Amino acid sequence: VSAAPKPKRKPLVVVYTGHGKGKTTAALGILFRAWGRGMKVAMLCFIKTKTSNYGEEQAAKRLGIEVIPLGGGYTWLSQDIEKDKALARELWTMAQEKISSGQYDIIILDEFTYPLKYGWLPMEEVLEVLRRRPDSLHVVITGRDAPQELIDFADLVTEMLEVKHPLQRGIKAQPGLDF
Amino acid sequence: VSAAPKPKRKPLVVVYTGHGKGKTTAALGILFRAWGRGMKVAMLCFIKTKTSNYGEEQAAKRLGIEVIPLGGGYTWLSQDIEKDKALARELWTMAQEKISSGQYDIIILDEFTYPLKYGWLPMEEVLEVLRRRPDSLHVVITGRDAPQELIDFADLVTEMLEVKHPLQRGIKAQPGLDF
Numbered sequence: 001v002s003a004a005p006k007p008k009r010k011p012l013v014v015v016y017t018g019h020g021k022g023k024t025t026a027a028l029g030i031l032f033r034a035w036g037r038g039m040k041v042a043m044l045c046f047i048k049t050k051t052s053n054y055g056e057e058q059a060a061k062r063l064g065i066e067v068i069p070l071g072g073g074y075t076w077l078s079q080d081i082e083k084d085k086a087l088a089r090e091l092w093t094m095a096q097e098k099i100s101s102g103q104y105d106i107i108i109l110d111e112f113t114y115p116l117k118y119g120w121l122p123m124e125e126v127l128e129v130l131r132r133r134p135d136s137l138h139v140v141i142t143g144r145d146a147p148q149e150l151i152d153f154a155d156l157v158t159e160m161l162e163v164k165h166p167l168q169r170g171i172k173a174q175p176g177l178d179f
Numbered sequence: 180v181s182a183a184p185k186p187k188r189k190p191l192v193v194v195y196t197g198h199g200k201g202k203t204t205a206a207l208g209i210l211f212r213a214w215g216r217g218m219k220v221a222m223l224c225f226i227k228t229k230t231s232n233y234g235e236e237q238a239a240k241r242l243g244i245e246v247i248p249l250g251g252g253y254t255w256l257s258q259d260i261e262k263d264k265a266l267a268r269e270l271w272t273m274a275q276e277k278i279s280s281g282q283y284d285i286i287i288l289d290e291f292t293y294p295l296k297y298g299w300l301p302m303e304e305v306l307e308v309l310r311r312r313p314d315s316l317h318v319v320i321t322g323r324d325a326p327q328e329l330i331d332f333a334d335l336v337t338e339m340l341e342v343k344h345p346l347q348r349g350i351k352a353q354p355g356l357d358f
Binding site for chain 1: 188189191193195196197199200201203204205206207208209210211212213214215216218233234235236237238239241284285317319330333334335336337338339340341342343344345348350351353354355356358
């Protein structure tokens, strides 16, 4: 009697996009789950700045999970787009190293759709890096307006649709829930 | 000179619904963030069974976060609907106690839309409990097909829309990503 075949681990590219809330939050849920299974995870944040200190960063620090914020803040508020571009390229270089290192089970590229959408990073290069990644690595990408080429390439895409948003009633982001 | 008023904490009812992936996962992201801020969180799972041992349960156990699975498994696979109903009522009783206790910052009712949708729990009672909750408590509810009354009541509603699902290509749920 031969044993039942072990379910094959299939590395996925997951995209959470759309204008509704819950994209980065869902990526953090994956991070939490994966950590629970003893998997190695890293999250690189393309908008959050070095000086941010969100709940997720506090949690990650306590657990020894790599969460690396190296963005320039919200692009639409930016004073210096060239600096933001340079930061995005720097973080993408770091991401490439981590992706090809073979040392991770899951890598999260948070708010990664923005540098793609603005053309700061060449889409073909990004897809090539994803295509050549180690065959055990999941990559999770979040952010609004994921480019169609990325959606076509990805295995799993969820659009977070805004049905009701508290800002409509003037209620701001809440600690714990939103950051 | 008077100090700027501290941003008021406004307790929200958050709903993640829709047929796409990322609903429970986003709730787990909130749990992670809130834990990072030292907030008190509990998650009550209305579908997951006592014997489940998902990544999130392993993580929660290690961190001392209450994640309580007391469902009967997927309803559409159920052999004993009466038993499932009784479990849902038992867990809802527990949820009510926690909600009214004043001891939590965030309570997550995972897959809670199902007992509502099936009429196992009276909607009016549920809304009344939510309405009377302590004024510092956020409640997060996940699950497909959230009833309209719940959407009307909630402060923040995101619909997770399935754009692309790996099951369409026969790829099953992946540890770390999905459970």
